[in-house]
Amino acid sequence: MDIALWAKALIMGIVEGLTEFLPISSTGHLILAGDLLGFNDDKAKVFDIVIQTGAILAVLWEYRRRFAGAVLGAFTEPAARRFILNLFVAFLPAAILGLAFGKVIKSHLFQPVPVALAFIVGALVILWVESGRRTRPRIESVDDMRLPDALKVGIAQAFALIPGMSRSGSTIIGGMLFGLSRRAATEFSFFLAVPTLIAAGAWDAWKNRSLLAAADAPLFALGMVAAFASAFLCVRWLLRYVASHDFRPFAWYRILFGAVVLLTAWGGWVNWSQG
Numbered sequence: 001m002d003i004a005l006w007a008k009a010l011i012m013g014i015v016e017g018l019t020e021f022l023p024i025s026s027t028g029h030l031i032l033a034g035d036l037l038g039f040n041d042d043k044a045k046v047f048d049i050v051i052q053t054g055a056i057l058a059v060l061w062e063y064r065r066r067f068a069g070a071v072l073g074a075f076t077e078p079a080a081r082r083f084i085l086n087l088f089v090a091f092l093p094a095a096i097l098g099l100a101f102g103k104v105i106k107s108h109l110f111q112p113v114p115v116a117l118a119f120i121v122g123a124l125v126i127l128w129v130e131s132g133r134r135t136r137p138r139i140e141s142v143d144d145m146r147l148p149d150a151l152k153v154g155i156a157q158a159f160a161l162i163p164g165m166s167r168s169g170s171t172i173i174g175g176m177l178f179g180l181s182r183r184a185a186t187e188f189s190f191f192l193a194v195p196t197l198i199a200a201g202a203w204d205a206w207k208n209r210s211l212l213a214a215a216d217a218p219l220f221a222l223g224m225v226a227a228f229a230s231a232f233l234c235v236r237w238l239l240r241y242v243a244s245h246d247f248r249p250f251a252w253y254r255i256l257f258g259a260v261v262l263l264t265a266w267g268g269w270v271n272w273s274q275g
Contacts, residue, residue: 005219006219006222008037008038008039009039009047009219009220009222009223009226010222010223010226011033011037012030012033012034012037012039012044012047012048012051012223012226013051013054013222013223013224013225013226013227013230014226014227014230015029015030015033016029016030016048016051016052016054016055016223016226016227016230016231017054017055017058017226017227017228017229017230017231017232017233017234018230018231018234020052020055020167020168020193020197020227020231020234021055021059021168021189021190021193021231021234021235021238022166022168022169022234022238022250023122023126023166023168023169023172023173023247023250024119024166024168024169024250024253024254024257025115025118025119025122025160025163025164025165025166025167025169025254026052026055026166026167026168027048027110027115027160027163027164027166027167028115028116028118028119028163028164028166030048031110031111031112031115031163032112032115032116032261034048035112036270042208042211043211043216045208046204046205046208046211046212047216047219047220047223049200049201049204049205050201050205050220050223050224051220051223051224051226051227052197052200052201052227053197053198053201053224053227054223054224054225054226054227054228054229054231055193055197055227055228055231056193056194056197056198056201057224057228058227058228058229058231058232058235059190059191059193059194059231059235060194061232062190062232062235062236063190063191066191067194070083070084079143082145082146083142083143083191085147085150086142086145086146086147086149086150086188087150087191087192087194087195088195089147089150089151089154090150090151090153090154090157090171090188090192091154091192091195091196091199092154093151093154093155093157093158094154094157094158094160094161094196095196095199097158097161098161098200101161102161105161105162105163109162109163109164110163112261112265113261113262113265114163114164115163115164115258115261116164116257116258116259116261116262116265117164117258117262118162118163118164118165118258119164119254119255119257119258119261120254120255120258120259121165122164122165122166122169122170122251122254123250123251123252123253123254123255123258124251124255125173126169126173126247126248126250126251126254127248127251129173129176129177130246130247130248130251133176133246137176137179137180137181137182137184138179138180139179139180139181139184140181140183140184141181141184142184142187142188142191144184145180145184145188149178149179149180150188152174152175152178153171153174153175153178153180153185153188153189153192154192155174156170156171156173156174156175156177156178157170157171157174157192157196158170159174164258167189167193167196168189168193169247169250171185171188171189171192172185172186172189172247173185173247175188175189182242182246182247183239183242183243186238186239186242187239190235
């Protein structure tokens with residue numbers, strides 16, 4: 001047993017779970033953590049995608065009644081149909097653009113320095129939206145969303161195709177910019193993660209199926225369990241946080257984190273092998 005490899009898988013799973021639903025970019029953190037740990041070969045990149053399943057399961061468990069109600073009421077309850085249709089519409093922009101430009105984005109932007117720059121740009125957007133938020137939100141609950149609202153959030157999510165921008169950050173801040181309350185934007189971001197991450201994970205796993213082997217299953221399982229546990233705690237904490245706080249602290253964290261990466265890359269203090 002390679003203890004060092006198992007430790008890396010555990011760390012990466014925790015990083016995935018803690019960052020997937022915060023507006024700080026899980027992909028960016030996984031790229032940087034993988035680079036530092038030397039866990040960044042082709043199989044490790046598939047691992048990063050697969051362990052997102054653990055984070056998805058955390059949301060499904062936390063909102064199991066909501067999702068079960070939507071599925072069971074899809075043919076009988078208008079609210080359930082609207083919820084499912086909103087998720088589908090919001091899912092489409094990133095799915096279409098991801099299929100069209102995913103290969104180009106991965107070949108040029110999945111590197112530490114571009115990720116660090118995206119961290120800082122995303123932080124400035126968060127600060128801009130939070131500083132300009134003076135009027136009362138137009139939409140207080142996810143149940144009040146209509147198709148145009150869902151489409152706008154979906155377009156915002158497409159910016160997360162750039163690693164370091166953050167899927168959660170793009171959907172939450174985009175939702176707030178388009179009139180959603182902080183809690184409604186946060187919850188819809190959780191819900192939208194389910195179809196988005198399932199589709200992305202399934203597509204990447206299929207494309208890279210030649211890299212998968214039965215012997216890797218325990219290692220992947222460890223990463224998924226770690227991602228589930230840390231994501232579950234993070235989702236519950238974030239819902240409490242948004243009740244009385246804004247997202248400025250995350251923006252300053254992003255700026256600091258991105259600046260450290262750029263500084264270490266410029267000074268040659270860290271050998272960013274991918275950058």
